[in-house]
Amino acid sequence: MSNQQAVLVAQISDLHIKAHGKLSYRKVDTLGALRKVIARLNALQPRPDTVVITGDLVDFGHESEYQTLKEALQSLDIPFWLLAGNHDDRQMMRRVFADQPYLFQQQEFIQWEGECGPLRLLALDSTVPQQPQGALCAERLGWLAERLSAEPTRPTLVMLHHPPFISGIGHMDRQRLVNPQALAEVIARHPQVERVLCGHLHRSMHINFAGTLACSAPGVSHQVVFDLREEGIANFCLEPAGFLLHRWTADQGVITHQCVIDAFDGPYPFYDENGLID
Numbered sequence: 001m002s003n004q005q006a007v008l009v010a011q012i013s014d015l016h017i018k019a020h021g022k023l024s025y026r027k028v029d030t031l032g033a034l035r036k037v038i039a040r041l042n043a044l045q046p047r048p049d050t051v052v053i054t055g056d057l058v059d060f061g062h063e064s065e066y067q068t069l070k071e072a073l074q075s076l077d078i079p080f081w082l083l084a085g086n087h088d089d090r091q092m093m094r095r096v097f098a099d100q101p102y103l104f105q106q107q108e109f110i111q112w113e114g115e116c117g118p119l120r121l122l123a124l125d126s127t128v129p130q131q132p133q134g135a136l137c138a139e140r141l142g143w144l145a146e147r148l149s150a151e152p153t154r155p156t157l158v159m160l161h162h163p164p165f166i167s168g169i170g171h172m173d174r175q176r177l178v179n180p181q182a183l184a185e186v187i188a189r190h191p192q193v194e195r196v197l198c199g200h201l202h203r204s205m206h207i208n209f210a211g212t213l214a215c216s217a218p219g220v221s222h223q224v225v226f227d228l229r230e231e232g233i234a235n236f237c238l239e240p241a242g243f244l245l246h247r248w249t250a251d252q253g254v255i256t257h258q259c260v261i262d263a264f265d266g267p268y269p270f271y272d273e274n275g276l277i278d
């Protein structure tokens with residue numbers, strides 16, 4: 001298997017950008033975190049072919065926040081694709097990113113199809129204006145079913161902000177996708193779906209879903225506290241932030257790596273001239 005045939009899709013999520021570097025929740029430097037992940041992605045060898053950003057691009061849906069985001073993304077040397085999350089505002093997102101034609105493929109919803117080499121990208125809009133939970137109506141699911149039927153053998157990543165599964169983190173599950181079964185019914189009919197990729201949870205999780213694998217990405221700035229109590233408090237923390245790197249090859253399909261953004265000690269060699277270091 002040669003590296004040349006691999007397609008690399010980086011997934012970053014939940015940027016929660018505020019205007020001009022204002023801290024989110026008076027604590028988190030989300031713009032600084034975005035700059036760090038951009039530097040990390042630009043420096044990766046081999047460099048990812050594309051970057052998908054699975055929603056919560058900004059924190060309050062303000063035009064000024066999208067402008068700050070747009071400026072920061074200018075230093076990303078890799079093509080990127082935007083999805084809407086529950087913190088986003090479709091109108092403001094389109095106004096500031098008017099130069100991203102895929103955002104206008106559908107009228108009401110920010111749903112789009114794109115591609116990265118042989119891989120097909122299908123983005124759903126699971127947002128409900130002014131609400132934290134997600135939903136997919138018949139129109140949105142009908143679009144997905146039609147798009148999947150159009151290219152039934154092409155490997156495809158389906159993406160949406162809200163995960164179609166229960167995480168076990170009580171306060172996040174109370175703002176879940178309300179009708180995951182309806183999505184599952186569509187996905188199950190289309191075995192070319194290599195992954196269902198989400199954000200929202202600010203933690204990485206993986207689960208069998210409708211004959212494929214559904215994954216959520218960690219946050220690029222703050223993480224949701226790991227707390228599986230039903231009544232656990234809605235808290236975030238500054239555990240190591242991360243992103244997912246999906247590597248596709250024709251003979252194996254997709255393997256998903258979780259990567260941290262900050263630098264840590266190392267690398268150190270396993271071996272020296274005498275073999276494995278004792």
Ligand SMILES: [Fe+2]
Pocket residue numbers: 014016056085200201202
């Ligand atoms: Fe988020």
